[in-house]
Amino acid sequence: MKRTGAEIVWEMLEHEGVEVVFGIPGGAIMHTYHPRKNYDVRHILMRHEQCAAHAADGYARVSGKVGVAMATSGPGATNLVTGIATAMTDSSPIVYITGQVASPVLGTDAFQEVDITGITLPITKHNYLVADVSELAEVIHEAFYIARSGRPGPVLIDIPKDVQIAATNFTLPEKEIDLPGYRPVGAGDPALVQKAADLINGAQRPVILAGRGVQMSGAADALRAFAERTETPVAYTLLGKGGFPESHPLALAMMGMHGEVFANRAIQEADLILAFGMRFSDRVTGNLKRYAPNARKVHVDMDAAELNKIVQVDVPIHGDLRQVLEQLLPLVNETQHPAWLAQIDEWRAQNRRRDIINRPENGHLAAPHFINEIWEATRGDAILVTDVGQHQMWAAQYYPLDRPQRIVTSGGQGTMGFGLPAAIGAQVAQPDAEVWAILGDGGFQMTLHDLATIVQEKLPVRIALSNNGYLGMVRQWQEFFYGKNYEATPLINPDFVQLVEAYGIRAWRATNRREAREAIAEAHVHNGPAFIEFQVAQEGDEANVYPMVPTGAALHEMIERPLIELEKLEA
Amino acid sequence: MKNTLIALVEDKPGVLTRVASLFRRRNYNIESLTVGHTERDGISRMTIVVDSTHTDAEKVVQNLYKLVNVIQVEDITEQPVVARDLALIKVRTEGGSTRSEVMQLVDTFRARVVDVGVDSVMVEATGTEDKIDGLAEVLKPYGILEMVRTGRVAMARGGAGSRE
Numbered sequence A: 001m002k003r004t005g006a007e008i009v010w011e012m013l014e015h016e017g018v019e020v021v022f023g024i025p026g027g028a029i030m031h032t033y034h035p036r037k038n039y040d041v042r043h044i045l046m047r048h049e050q051c052a053a054h055a056a057d058g059y060a061r062v063s064g065k066v067g068v069a070m071a072t073s074g075p076g077a078t079n080l081v082t083g084i085a086t087a088m089t090d091s092s093p094i095v096y097i098t099g100q101v102a103s104p105v106l107g108t109d110a111f112q113e114v115d116i117t118g119i120t121l122p123i124t125k126h127n128y129l130v131a132d133v134s135e136l137a138e139v140i141h142e143a144f145y146i147a148r149s150g151r152p153g154p155v156l157i158d159i160p161k162d163v164q165i166a167a168t169n170f171t172l173p174e175k176e177i178d179l180p181g182y183r184p185v186g187a188g189d190p191a192l193v194q195k196a197a198d199l200i201n202g203a204q205r206p207v208i209l210a211g212r213g214v215q216m217s218g219a220a221d222a223l224r225a226f227a228e229r230t231e232t233p234v235a236y237t238l239l240g241k242g243g244f245p246e247s248h249p250l251a252l253a254m255m256g257m258h259g260e261v262f263a264n265r266a267i268q269e270a271d272l273i274l275a276f277g278m279r280f281s282d283r284v285t286g287n288l289k290r291y292a293p294n295a296r297k298v299h300v301d302m303d304a305a306e307l308n309k310i311v312q313v314d315v316p317i318h319g320d321l322r323q324v325l326e327q328l329l330p331l332v333n334e335t336q337h338p339a340w341l342a343q344i345d346e347w348r349a350q351n352r353r354r355d356i357i358n359r360p361e362n363g364h365l366a367a368p369h370f371i372n373e374i375w376e377a378t379r380g381d382a383i384l385v386t387d388v389g390q391h392q393m394w395a396a397q398y399y400p401l402d403r404p405q406r407i408v409t410s411g412g413q414g415t416m417g418f419g420l421p422a423a424i425g426a427q428v429a430q431p432d433a434e435v436w437a438i439l440g441d442g443g444f445q446m447t448l449h450d451l452a453t454i455v456q457e458k459l460p461v462r463i464a465l466s467n468n469g470y471l472g473m474v475r476q477w478q479e480f481f482y483g484k485n486y487e488a489t490p491l492i493n494p495d496f497v498q499l500v501e502a503y504g505i506r507a508w509r510a511t512n513r514r515e516a517r518e519a520i521a522e523a524h525v526h527n528g529p530a531f532i533e534f535q536v537a538q539e540g541d542e543a544n545v546y547p548m549v550p551t552g553a554a555l556h557e558m559i560e561r562p563l564i565e566l567e568k569l570e571a
Numbered sequence B: 001m002k003n004t005l006i007a008l009v010e011d012k013p014g015v016l017t018r019v020a021s022l023f024r025r026r027n028y029n030i031e032s033l034t035v036g037h038t039e040r041d042g043i044s045r046m047t048i049v050v051d052s053t054h055t056d057a058e059k060v061v062q063n064l065y066k067l068v069n070v071i072q073v074e075d076i077t078e079q080p081v082v083a084r085d086l087a088l089i090k091v092r093t094e095g096g097s098t099r100s101e102v103m104q105l106v107d108t109f110r111a112r113v114v115d116v117g118v119d120s121v122m123v124e125a126t127g128t129e130d131k132i133d134g135l136a137e138v139l140k141p142y143g144i145l146e147m148v149r150t151g152r153v154a155m156a157r158g159g160a161g162s163r164e
Ligand SMILES: Cc1ncc(C[n+]2csc(CCOP(=O)(O)OP(=O)(O)O)c2C)c(N)n1
Pocket: A387, A388, A389, A390, A391, A392, A413, A414, A415, A416, A417, A439, A440, A441, A442, A443, A444, A466, A468, A470, A471, A472, A473, A474
């Protein structure tokens, strides 16, 4: 059957099982938009292409499927760039389809021409400039395969306008994808797996470091079985949250710069580290020279280039984590580590004394309190979306998750403005789930225009704004390391409640714990999108994220929340 | 230290850019990179010389494998190989005696003169980089007007072809 390039795009999206595309049309892509309504693929009109990219990412992280974003050439395509980089670093499977000027004028600086395949070359897993309509179906098929297989990642397809218009004989690609240079790995090398098992069987103080790879390879159940059989405690990265149930007795906490002291200490004192689907980011290791100095190290990753990249390990296993764990399980002994777990529990107890959540009501509102209230109201079962900054770290600390694919946050890039549009994608992926977006007053204002999308698409997203009147995370660094020189971090903000109401969204304001609890209870049952502005502590001990590993310090050398105040309160 | 890598890549638009972009963004020190066709249609071959004092060649290999269009990469540093560099060198020759001196030197290096001008000759030399460095060194006093080198191409000795 004859199909135009534009029709082939939708035929192929349907074929790949795509339910939804996030995008904005324009001159070079409108030909592709034209036949959309004949196909069973929903389009969500965003207010900025960056948001289209982030929404596709949020969708992908929650659904486990490939997210799709669409944009026109030139500025439409360049607006995607931040979203693409965000997806690349966090290994999100996304396909972007961009319009391009017609092939005959390519390279002539035509109106809205930009070399988007050139620009995105270092921030995509792969990209394509489609030269002829006859190759379009195959390219789209390949792009989806590359995006979701192996270590997932973003793939961009740039389609010149004439290719969208041209017609060709279309049949669904049937033959197996043949990419001679692309072979995602499966099981690990049995000899190395045995070596790892030997180390595991001999360990006294083992710790598992669980990264996003646990969720991406569907290894959550295997990880749990492994941890329980070997009685190994599990620390996790920010993106690893939920890959192991945080309420599990063997769960430690988030590790790293703002990880809990007992998790970091466990890593530093461990005699064996099992790094599963994580990449030893500088946010989780602290000073590398003094990182886990007594531990033998096993690292399992899909991506061979991650092995021995940052931390030299004893056993690097290139493999799919779920398969490697299944290989390991029969080789490891059922063990107990009572002394090790008791030691960790002792550290954990010290932690509790400093925890701000245990402070009695003092009339102020600190972000951890409202996050904890949201957790209580939702029984920990919401999809947790965050922006970037202090509130992000608090969300990670105070909203424990028991299930995989429930955390949507920009980890590797720390992209402010990600939260709101990613929440849109998450809600679209799971229309019946309760999605809570925890945002800062700074980051919210980077993409707040997409409140309009929430209304237009009738999405019941819940937004919790942590309004501290500052670019808080930067202010905290200024307080600690720059002599409280608050250069360019105070924010003079609009009346957020009025602003959000102007979009037609129900809005509440809370300034203390009681108001917070009430507003959350109402937003929780509200039928439709809801927004709560939490006016939280701006400065001082309650406005800082603790604990913290300062730059250059070893992982256990953390700045902890001062005890003095708590003792004063107890007295 | 230098490592020689052989990469077989799909002959598609932009592949060289992908490889070059990888080296730049990962901050790899590359001594030379040559690319050309192979015995197989649609497959090009790159010879990449890595300055392995500053860059871990193993990392280069693993990262090259991440490029979808890279089919196979092999580090042949430890293998018996034939490695060649080709150079064209234009040397100043003023007066007949200089010219014959240059031609003698060229002979000693088993290079050859491929063009003769009024006051210059063009020399073509093939061999290891060391040999060509040596030739360039002895020609320098006469005045090298122009020089171009291909960079190393290399192939493992013995029966087996590039495996796949
Ligand atoms: C796009 C972008 N620009 C700048 C930064 C640097 N940055 C990191 S956290 C932060 C402050 C965030 O402030 P806010 O959104 O109010 O959150 P808070 O830390 O106050 O909770 C800034 C500016 C960033 N991560 N991303």
